[in-house]
Amino acid sequence: MSHWIEGKVAGKRQWTERLFSLQVAAPALTFVAGQFARLALPAPPGSKEPMLGRPYSFVNPPQLAPHEFYFNVLPEGPLSPRLAALEPGAPVWLLERANGFFSMPEVPSAAVLWCLATGTGIGPFLSILRTADPWEKFERVVLVHAVRYAQDLSYGEVIADIGAAHAGRFAFAPFVSRETDRSVLSGRIPDAIRDGRLEAWTGLPLTADNAHAMLCGNPDMVRDTQAVLELRGMKRHRRREPGNYTLETYW
Ligand SMILES: Cc1cc2nc3c(=O)[nH]c(=O)nc-3n(C[C@H](O)[C@H](O)[C@H](O)COP(=O)(O)OP(=O)(O)OC[C@H]3O[C@@H](n4cnc5c(N)ncnc54)[C@H](O)[C@@H]3O)c2cc1C
Structure with a gap:
């Protein structure tokens, strides 16, 4: 079963209408530069899984907190518009392990x-x-x-x-x-x-x-x-x- 840890939105930057960066405080999550996290929010009612998650690459280097993710909003996408709507202080969940070999x-x-x-x-x-x-x-x-x-x-x-x-x-x-x-x-x-x-x-x-x-x-x-x-x-x-x-x- 997926094990999620709760992080907090520490900051947000909107670059253009569709491009956002989200800073997330989640000190327990470690990674190698080039890897990705899985960010998630509670799934809509009636979903099979309790959480709706997607992979996002870390933008910050491992030695720099908080974590940072850079993404574009897909208006019809189930997760990216919800991530872009989060404000500092809001909870956001991350898979407890980072993944990937692009490093x-x-x-x-x-x-x-x-x-x-x-x-x-x-x-x-x-x-x-x-x-x-x-x-x-x-x-x-x-x-x-x-x-x-x-x-x-x-x-x-x-x-x-x-x-x-x-x-x-x-x-x-x-x-x-x-x-x-x-x-x-x-x-x-x-x-x-x-x-x-x-x-x-x-x-x-x-x-x-x-x-x-x-x-x-x-x-x-x-x-x-x-x-x-x-x-x-x-x-x-x-x-x-x-x-x-x-x-x-x-x-
Ligand atoms: C290993 C990995 C790392 C990723 N890291 C990032 C990241 O750092 N930043 C990021 O923006 N996205 C990243 N993605 C894509 C991300 O996981 C989501 O798919 C995306 O944010 C859209 O999520 P959604 O739930 O709104 O829509 P989804 O249902 O996931 O996607 C809807 C459709 O949008 C298209 N799409 C998906 N991602 C993008 C994109 N980035 N740009 C344009 N079209 C897209 C595809 O056609 C997809 O079928 C990564 C994907 C993988 C596999």
């Missing part, structure tokens, strides 16, 4: 770590990049964040702090698909890998010899990027069969 201990070292995210899929990277592990395992780190509109490029301050803490070793590549803005890349991640724009923007190679890529977020991006990486001779990393990329899909 540094599971990833082999290489010269460059490419963190490729769409939308709220940037969350686990903001946790991972605020730990020492990636900076010990990789010489350079690229964070790629693809969104539809520039206003969806959240967490600018956290990204700037990561850049300042690792000057000369970190590059940020923002993508916007539905607006034209010369200060960011346009279009989609897989296309910009295929045509070389992403490597030109960062000045870093994305090859089987030099890189490990971590892909997180929208399943279409993950699938299409995977196909482009395979064309470059990169293979999915597995514990028993080391490879060049790791992935986490959100739906």
